[in-house]
Structures are given as C-alpha cells and as structure tokens.
Amino acid sequence: MMEQSVDIKVTTRPGKDAGRVVSVKKTSTVSSNKRIRRSFRQIRTENVFRRMLVIVALCMIVLVLGIMVTLAVQSTLSFKSAGFSYLWGKTWDPVRDVFGAYPFILGTLLTSFLALIISIPFSFAVAVFLGEYYPTGWLPNLLKNTVELIAAVPSVIYGFWGLAVLVPIVRSFETSIGVEPVGIGIFTSSLILAIMIIPYAASLGRSMIHMVPSNLKEAAYSLGATRWEVIRSVIFPYTKSGLFAGVLLSLGRALGETMAVTMVIGNTSLIPKSIFSPGNTMASVIANEFTEADHPVYLSALIELGLVLFLVTVVINMVGKRMVSSFTNE
Numbered sequence: 001m002m003e004q005s006v007d008i009k010v011t012t013r014p015g016k017d018a019g020r021v022v023s024v025k026k027t028s029t030v031s032s033n034k035r036i037r038r039s040f041r042q043i044r045t046e047n048v049f050r051r052m053l054v055i056v057a058l059c060m061i062v063l064v065l066g067i068m069v070t071l072a073v074q075s076t077l078s079f080k081s082a083g084f085s086y087l088w089g090k091t092w093d094p095v096r097d098v099f100g101a102y103p104f105i106l107g108t109l110l111t112s113f114l115a116l117i118i119s120i121p122f123s124f125a126v127a128v129f130l131g132e133y134y135p136t137g138w139l140p141n142l143l144k145n146t147v148e149l150i151a152a153v154p155s156v157i158y159g160f161w162g163l164a165v166l167v168p169i170v171r172s173f174e175t176s177i178g179v180e181p182v183g184i185g186i187f188t189s190s191l192i193l194a195i196m197i198i199p200y201a202a203s204l205g206r207s208m209i210h211m212v213p214s215n216l217k218e219a220a221y222s223l224g225a226t227r228w229e230v231i232r233s234v235i236f237p238y239t240k241s242g243l244f245a246g247v248l249l250s251l252g253r254a255l256g257e258t259m260a261v262t263m264v265i266g267n268t269s270l271i272p273k274s275i276f277s278p279g280n281t282m283a284s285v286i287a288n289e290f291t292e293a294d295h296p297v298y299l300s301a302l303i304e305l306g307l308v309l310f311l312v313t314v315v316i317n318m319v320g321k322r323m324v325s326s327f328t329n330e
Helices: 029-074 076-082 102-133 138-152 155-176 186-210 214-222 227-256 259-264 282-292 296-329
Strands: none
Touching: 029 076, 029 296, 076 296, 102 138, 102 186, 102 227, 102 282, 102 296, 138 186, 155 186, 155 259, 186 227, 186 259, 214 227, 227 296, 259 282, 282 296
C-alpha cells in the first residue's frame, strides 16, 4: 500500500470569521509519483525516437550502397569487354561494340563547371541584395519569389526556351566573333544550366547572410567601415562555408541535369574542340540511347556510364564537403 504524507495548513481571517477555516493545502507523494512515471514515459519515448532516427539513417546508407552495387553488377559485362580503357576511350560506336566514355565525361565537366562560373556572380549578387541591402519590402519579396520560381520550372521548359530564344542569340554571337554559327553546343547548354542553378546558391547564401550577428556589422560600421567593406571583411568571411556549400549544391544540380542539356548540346559523340562545339554529357547519352540499346554489351556500357556519373558526383561532393569543413574550422 502506498504511503501518503499529509500537511494541513489552516488560515483564518480576523474579525467575525476568526477561527473559521479558509483553506486547506494538502501535499502528497502521489503527485511526485506521477511526475516520476511521466519522466519514465519521456525517457522511453526519447529512446524510441532515437532508434527510429538510427534506422532511417541506416536505410539511407543501404539505399546509396544498393544503387552503387546495382550499377556495378549491371556494368560488369561492359567492364570485361573494355576494362579501364572505357574511361579514356575516345570512340563511342555501338555498331562495332566500341565504347569510350571520355567525350561524355569531358562534356559533363565542361558544361557543369562553365555553368558554375557563369552563375556564381549572379547567385552572390542576389544573395547580398536580399540578405543585406533589402531584406524586407515588396521588391525583395518579388525577387525572392521569382528566384524560387526559377528553381520550380521543369527542365524541359528550359530546353524549349533555349531552342526558341537562346540558340538564335548564341548563333548571332558566334557569327560576330568568327566562330562557326551552330548555335547549339557546350556554351549554350552551360548558359541554360547557369540559369537553372542560380536559385540554389542564391537561396542558401541569403539565409546565411541573414544569420550574421548584427553586433559584428555594427562594430564594423562604428569603426568607419563602408557597406562594401562590411560585406567584404565581415559578411563574406563569416558566411564563406555556407556560400561554398550553396555553390557545391549548384554543381551537384548541374552534373545530373538531363533534359534541358539534351535539347541544346548537340548530342554528338565527338570530343568538343571548343566551348562553342556540339558535345554530349553522360546524362544526355543515357537519356538518348537507353531505349535503343539492342544488345547486352551496349546496355551494360550505358549502365557503366551511369556508374561513372554516380562516382564523379560522389567524389566532387566529398571534396566539396572537405573544403567546407576546412572553411568552418578556420
């Protein structure tokens, strides 16, 4: 039987109510036992929640490893046929069962990094404008919604827009500089990719700039720093890890883009001679030829190309994560 301790406190009022019991306060160990039981339930809930998080994390690891193992197993036939020469082979001829991925690896890296170089100034400019100069108001809200809308537009729409608008402009530009006026090619696809990846770095950069402590900026202003000096000496050093993470996110988006690039890159298996030449990327080759693979070696070569794209993306992200960590430790 549960023991109870009772403490009764009698309060009286002066005058005619003298001696009358006004209130009785009773404390018991029952309430303390309820609090103990509630604490036990919270601990059990916390343990269950922690186990669920661990299970979800392990599922994600298993999923990534499963994708990699599946691609590796399905590409063994191509690897037995070409070996490591598949990576630097310059000829892609399914009729003769000759498969070299070098033109597509080069096209993927060229389009992605060129798009990144084009997009970085615009991404940082939008981030600084929305995060420092005009954080509130109807114009910043309109610009922020517009940038977010750019990320939501389907890639095939960008491809159609590129064919109808951007290709004629690039063709005129090529004519003016004395280059063969093809219009489609590495440069055009890089411009499309640059427009598509601007929102990723801009949105993350704006959020990081909002997180800069106001006392740091006010201290710089009190020492006579201008707005540009505050941005250069306070905001950029404080947010450099977040800004670089946004750039890394944009690069990952550019590496895997398929439809928009496929529609404007030219889709040729030759090594591009310049940024204005037609080319191809690993994703666009897989999208174009996967349904045409009529024999096992051809299909296995395309799957191995997907494995190479997967590994390139993983390596670039790992290097980027290491750089972000070095920036954070500084």
